[in-house]
Amino acid sequence: MKKILIIEDNAALVETLAASLEVENFKVLKALDGEQGFRLGCQEKIDLIILDLVLPSLNGLEICKRLRSKGISTPIIMLSGQKKEEIDKVVGLELGADDYILKPFGTKELLARVKAVLRRRLPEPKGIEEYSFADIYLNFKKQIARKGKKNLYFTAKEFGLLKLLVCHEGEVISREIILNEVWGYDKFPTTRTVDTFIHNLRRKIEDDVSNPVHLITIPWSGYKFVK
Secondary structure: OOEEEEEOOOHHHHHHHHHHHHHOOOEEEEEOOHHHHHHHHHHOOOOEEEEEOOOOOOOHHHHHHHHHHOOOOOOEEEEEOOOOHHHHHHHHHHOOOOEEEEOOOOHHHHHHHHHHHHHHOOOOOOOOOEEEEOOEEEEOOOOEEEEOOEEEOOOHHHHHHHHHHHHOOOOOEOHHHHHHHHHOOOOOOOHHHHHHHHHHHHHHHOOOOOOOOOEEEEOOOEEEEOO
């Protein structure tokens, strides 16, 4: 059962949201102030946080910033009733929020956002340290790569991208998920960045860059790795 933390100081709204989420078989934790919410976000294994922007003791942006600075990558949907939503949206997303919704909103809309954000998150990758396919040898822990007897030189991001695809062999991974998983919450390259990195990896590992057999493009969807 997925566990969702609601950090919101409006008790009536919290109860309404909790009831709707529980009907959808989510387990709900509640916090009515920022400090309590931050503690729960650090201590509990949470699948998603619904986080109000304006809170007593610690505001939503600060909670988001602190969680990300501690390496906690739990998806966050931020809530705001403020009028300067465009500014808040940019700041919130730059600090690590995964989505943003303005008050007032319907519970159906929030549930749709929750499910969409959870779908975008990949399961934890398998603990692969070494991997071989065709004539390629990879050691992700030591960041060593070879093609036959020839050493290959990958950047840290190239290793990260390749490991993500290898760990999810056969699965189609969208460019947005790749950006989130490899570049992280505090960076905002474009999806074209992913295309460039895939092209560079193909030049290093594919026998024929124009006809790749390992790093496959899935039109309109993303990329997948085939051994």
